[in-house]
Amino acid sequence: MPIHRNAGADTLALHAGQTPDPVHRSRATPIHFTTSYVFESGDHAAALFNQERAGHVYSRISNPTNAVLEERIAALDGGVGAIACASGQAALTLAITTLMGSGGHIVASRSLYGGSHNLLGYTLPRFGIETTFVPAGDADAWRAAIRTNTRLLFGESIGNPGLEVLDIPTLAQIARDAHLPLMVDATLVTPILQCPIDLGANIVMHSATKYLGGHGVAIGGLLVDGGNFDWEASEGRFPTLTEPYEGFHGMDFAEESPIAAFLLRARREGLRDFGACLSPMNAFQILQGMETLGLRMERHVANARALVEHLVKHPFVESVSWPELDSHPDKALATRLLPQGCGGVFSFSLKGGRKAGSTFIEGLRLFSHLANVGDAKSLAIHPASTTHFRMSAESLLAAGITEGTIRLSTGLETAADLIEDLDRGLYAAQKASA
Amino acid sequence: MKLTVSGKSVYCYTGGRANQPGRPTLVLIHGAGHDHSVWTLQSRYFATHGWNVLVPDLPGHGQSEGPQRESIAELADWVGALLDTAGTGATLLAGHSMGSLVALETAARFPDKVSLLALIGSVAPMPVAPPLLEATLSNRDKAHAMINQWSYAPRSQLGSSSIPGMNLTAVNERLMQRQGHGVLHRDMSACNAYAGGFEAAARVRCPTLLLSAAQDRMTPPKAITPLAEAFGRETPLRKLVIPAAGHAMMAEAPGAVLEGLWNFAGAFPSSIQERP
Numbered sequence: 203m204p205i206h207r208n209a210g211a212d213t214l215a216l217h218a219g220q221t222p223d224p225v226h227r228s229r230a231t232p233i234h235f236t237t238s239y240v241f242e243s244g245d246h247a248a249a250l251f252n253q254e255r256a257g258h259v260y261s262r263i264s265n266p267t268n269a270v271l272e273e274r275i276a277a278l279d280g281g282v283g284a285i286a287c288a289s290g291q292a293a294l295t296l297a298i299t300t301l302m303g304s305g306g307h308i309v310a311s312r313s314l315y316g317g318s319h320n321l322l323g324y325t326l327p328r329f330g331i332e333t334t335f336v337p338a339g340d341a342d343a344w345r346a347a348i349r350t351n352t353r354l355l356f357g358e359s360i361g362n363p364g365l366e367v368l369d370i371p372t373l374a375q376i377a378r379d380a381h382l383p384l385m386v387d388a389t390l391v392t393p394i395l396q397c398p399i400d401l402g403a404n405i406v407m408h409s410a411t412k413y414l415g416g417h418g419v420a421i422g423g424l425l426v427d428g429g430n431f432d433w434e435a436s437e438g439r440f441p442t443l444t445e446p447y448e449g450f451h452g453m454d455f456a457e458e459s460p461i462a463a464f465l466l467r468a469r470r471e472g473l474r475d476f477g478a479c480l481s482p483m484n485a486f487q488i489l490q491g492m493e494t495l496g497l498r499m500e501r502h503v504a505n506a507r508a509l510v511e512h513l514v515k516h517p518f519v520e521s522v523s524w525p526e527l528d529s530h531p532d533k534a535l536a537t538r539l540l541p542q543g544c545g546g547v548f549s550f551s552l553k554g555g556r557k558a559g560s561t562f563i564e565g566l567r568l569f570s571h572l573a574n575v576g577d578a579k580s581l582a583i584h585p586a587s588t589t590h591f592r593m594s595a596e597s598l599l600a601a602g603i604t605e606g607t608i609r610l611s612t613g614l615e616t617a618a619d620l621i622e623d624l625d626r627g628l629y630a631a632q633k634a635s636a
Numbered sequence: 637m638k639l640t641v642s643g644k645s646v647y648c649y650t651g652g653r654a655n656q657p658g659r660p661t662l663v664l665i666h667g668a669g670h671d672h673s674v675w676t677l678q679s680r681y682f683a684t685h686g687w688n689v690l691v692p693d694l695p696g697h698g699q700s701e702g703p704q705r706e707s708i709a710e711l712a713d714w715v716g717a718l719l720d721t722a723g724t725g726a727t728l729l730a731g732h733s734m735g736s737l738v739a740l741e742t743a744a745r746f747p748d749k750v751s752l753l754a755l756i757g758s759v760a761p762m763p764v765a766p767p768l769l770e771a772t773l774s775n776r777d778k779a780h781a782m783i784n785q786w787s788y789a790p791r792s793q794l795g796s797s798s799i800p801g802m803n804l805t806a807v808n809e810r811l812m813q814r815q816g817h818g819v820l821h822r823d824m825s826a827c828n829a830y831a832g833g834f835e836a837a838a839r840v841r842c843p844t845l846l847l848s849a850a851q852d853r854m855t856p857p858k859a860i861t862p863l864a865e866a867f868g869r870e871t872p873l874r875k876l877v878i879p880a881a882g883h884a885m886m887a888e889a890p891g892a893v894l895e896g897l898w899n900f901a902g903a904f905p906s907s908i909q910e911r912p
Contacts, residue, residue: 206784252684257800265800273797273802276802276806282803282807457649460811461811
């Protein structure tokens, strides 16, 4: 059941979590560049440590600038609260380690960002947490992969690299039937285009480095709790949340807060002990970006549509992968779950293979050649010569890409200039392949 | 901890510590559609400062078994039975909103069980706006949205939570969603029907605190005057208005509510001395 929003998304993106500083009357969110906070008295200090009073103790655990960012994303996403982390990877790690330890199991979409795949597929097994990867759109495979030790279902709103659209309502039902939470990485959609919690997900994570910041100057991650999972009713699957924790005053987090137990444990254990907190400077910079999130996402979508329209007609382009196209297998899902657009990231394949791809990239002037997405500036990468350069043509195909695949992150520039730049690269690639 | 009251299982939060004999007890009664978790910060403080704490989920709420009680009088009798079961001695009984009516009626019915009384976000009578009462029956989402709109000060509507990173209105909405169908409607109906506030106030003899919030639109501070005037002259009555908070003051201004209760208890030390 979605949470009622107190205001529209654009208003929340500007105001949620912050009122003008009552002391200095600052309109902008102040940057609280402090490690720690002065206690009023010994009693006040003890009360803060024992969670008898609300407030800040140490910026690894909470910080006033970060708190504004946390409230803002929670308000936008329809969550009960959030935690700001050092990166999207830190947010994902915090979520997983809050929910399970050694012996835990995750069912995850096969269509994940490479960093998430590395964490789940290679790193976490060293710590006794295994993952079964399943095709994003195969509901039966998700269901079949659930084991008695499964503790989480995880996917991305729009997958990588094929832009698979996650059927969140169906997966949420599968998760509910199994008494498990569903976590969605909503980095590529942001709350402007989709709020997974409204569709039934329980936890949302963002790499705030991407569209939320938008400027490409700050790494950050956000973890949002939907407050819509009943940990007490999960038949003992989540002892970290439903049994006393000696590491924090013997607190039973679900008893303390039936609604926000997950966030409470994540902050009181994971953020405290693993320490992947966000710098308040980064929080400030991400907040600055979020103020214009709605406007930017509109332009990202509009520009992506313009580029896709141009590329599908280009004779040197073999195919374009974009969920809004009739040719994409998830077109119907995208229409239903992403009615305002599918963001600004898409891929297309050149005729001419690996050489054509690298020549295309070198022919671009406006697009920046780098490994990121969601920047205000347009970005391009040729996976076969960079992120996937060790892979054979066959292995690339198995990963859903070809030797000529280019991934674009459409920025906010004038669309005609971007089209002119693409044509420049396409001309160079075509010439090199002739 | 779990207690059995009238043959049914009752969940009581104790502030993170086990209760011990020989201490005064703080009993906190939640409002309509809520559970014990609205009181956690205040509870934990009292529990580490020499008090026992007993914060029940009312019958049919949270983790307590039903049946839900359908009138303030029935709820007051139930609280009386709870205090007997728990074996409380000197007791500060505090309630919020609907819980304040329950606390008031309990203090009137069981004067020997209540040493100090605190009514938080209270008015009597407590009529519920007909569109809200109707919405609790026919459209819970709408009812939750209306309650949130009226329960939080303008500052809290857009955030600035005192609890880092929490979206307080969403927490409140999820808490109300978590309760069973019909729970909120029956609670609101009980508030709406309660007509015994003035009579109960006249019977209360223990020191009483009326704690309001300046920006409360559900139970505005001015509206408590008739109830305040219904207390007898011999009843020590204190009034406190918390600035910059609304009806959801335990979440919006948890420190101010805590200090209000703590200072009130400290002002009547003889009332909270444990009885032999």
